[in-house]
């Protein structure tokens with residue numbers, strides 16, 4: 001059993017919107033899991049169900065072998081969190097900490113502040129800090145009771161590159177401390193550098209889930225782009241017949257240009273050039289184009305937009 005999982009989790013809002021459809025999330029202990037999907041995909045709905053803010057229409061949540069999340073062991077950063085602006089960072093964290101039954105809030109607050117790098121701004125009012133700093137206060141708030149699981153809804157959304165980088169490094173550090181992190185984003189590249197697991201959600205459905213390493217192994221490959229001076233049908237047929245080639249696709253609107261999708265990158269690099277050069281067709285273009293996981297994500301998302 002996974003540390004955190006959902007079984008056939010579904011949510012239909014009273015207005016009839018099916019926001020989440022039979023979701024089976026699987027998240028291991030110590031993982032940084034990225035729940036990725038475009039706006040409206042159902043990420044926040046899923047997260048709110050996990051946090052017990054929303055009731056699912058059907059399905060269940062399991063955490064550490066039990067039914068439902070243990071809020072005492074879970075920290076939560078809501079999407080676009082807005083804080084009590086008149087409070088200082090310290091006051092806000094004291095208030096957050098008072099919601100839990102803890103023996104030593106001072107110490108917890110201190111550690112949270114250090115983790116997010118705001119120890120020198122503790123007396124600043126919340127409406128006198130930047131958006132990036134606010135997000136870090138939000139993470140400090142989620143950390144204040146030293147939870148095992150952190151759920152961060154779009155923690156990097158709307159931040160500048162430096163602000164994003166800072167948040168990512170905090171998440172990485174927290175995972176290094178042994179915490180399990182579920183974080184969401186509407187852009188994969190934003191999280192792909194730090195995630196160990198990923199779930200891609202679209203229209204409320206999980207379209208892809210797995211460890212980042214497995215997904216890269218499965219999807220990331222080099223394709224060969226070929227161009228010829230004139231028709232090269234004979235050679236194309238030959239290439240199509242190669243056992244390390246999955247398909248040859250004619251490129252739209254470009255004369256005699258093809259994409260060769262390969263199954264075995266090494267063999268393609270070794271064997272394809274020779275075959276092409278030996279043929280009578282005159283080659284005008286030959287290039288390896290790397291397909292990244294980000295490309296796959298973009299393709300998945302574009303299919304959804306059509």
Ligand code: ADP
Pocket residue numbers: 013014015017018019037038039040041042043044045046
């Ligand atoms: P995401 O966080 O991925 O952007 P949401 O979970 O916020 O997606 O929304 C998923 C879908 O549910 C959207 O179509 C959204 O309009 C709808 N939705 C979200 N909240 C509500 C609500 N309270 N009532 C009705 N529909 C909602």
Ligand code: MG
Pocket residue numbers: 043044045079153154
């Ligand atoms: Mg959302």
